[in-house]
């Protein structure tokens with residue numbers, strides 16, 4: 431049930447429960463498990479435009495966090511039995527184990543067009559096995575949900591305690607060797623990065639680790655002084671859910687101090703938006719957002735186009751960046767700002783996801799750029 435009263439009937443799957451949140455769509459063809467476990471989806475029900483979801487089952491490796499923050503999912507086709515050598519369980523069981531409801535048999539093209547034309551609506555996803563729906567009650571729930579604007583969700587998905595991350599990236603060639611799972615176990619340490627966890631995807635931490643960084647992950651509300659007390663060589667600002675302006679209230683002043691410390695700073699997605707806020711820019715809610723694994727972005731500094739993985743519903747407002755901040759990347763879909771850099775300083779960020787998971791690896795060079803900034807410095 432959408433907030434305007436539109437109903438989409440289908441067959442319930444996953445947990446028999448109900449969730450209210452923003453209904454968005456993701457156009458990725460692969461990687462549904464990584465998408466469902468990306469903490470940036472807190473508060474959202476995900477419509478998959480790709481019709482066959484669940485067909486490769488679920489495993490214990492393709493997860494971006496331990497407990498998914500997404501609210502549920504909307505699918506076109508009914509789930510089939512898993513068919514993949516890496517499948518450890520049925521995706522439906524996996525959804526049930528996290529109390530996540532879903533619906534299949536939905537005309538996802540119609541729903542996607544509705545989101546594209548009208549913006550991402552509030553929706554209520556109800557899986558009621560005996561089919562007795564109180565439609566008025568569902569509709570009222572959509573009216574009572576306040577919307578993502580002004581919502582700070584990062585604090586809910588952030589780690590509660592500081593921890594150290596050492597696992598590197600996954601490679602097929604490493605699987606099955608002496609029972610190995612394919613992850614680079616403990617890459618050599620050459621640098622120390624402190625990552626502010628607003629809802630970090632694990633593959634970001636893995637990419638940093640594989641480039642020789644010991645990563646100390648700290649909670650979202652960590653003070654700048656406490657970040658600096660770890661004596662980092664570089665500071666990373668993670669992705670995360672919710673409205674950057676709301677999250678920024680406590681984190682932005684700290685990020686400002688971190689930028690002033692002169693250390694290299696790299697931000698991804700929510701981290702990018704909050705870096706911009708700390709530099710004096712503004713952010714705003716997008717009409718439908720960018721979610722998928724085929725978004726073309728132009729690197730304005732090289733002229734190169736990269737195909738990127740994206741998941742965001744807010745963006746930096748055009749014209750709000752102060753003097754001294756360069757726009758380095760733009761979306762070739764809508765021209766929106768996709769990357770910034772503080773002129774002449776090792777401080778930069780991107781709106782998209784260079785760690786992919788899922789998606790193309792065109793943008794992995796950004797992790798190398800961060801490490802190069804760190805090495806020049808030291």
Ligand SMILES: NC(=O)CC[C@H](N)C(=O)O
Pocket residue numbers: 470668669670671672673674698699700701741742743744745
């Ligand atoms: N992936 C992210 O970090 C998302 C950032 C922010 N929550 C947005 O929707 O724009």
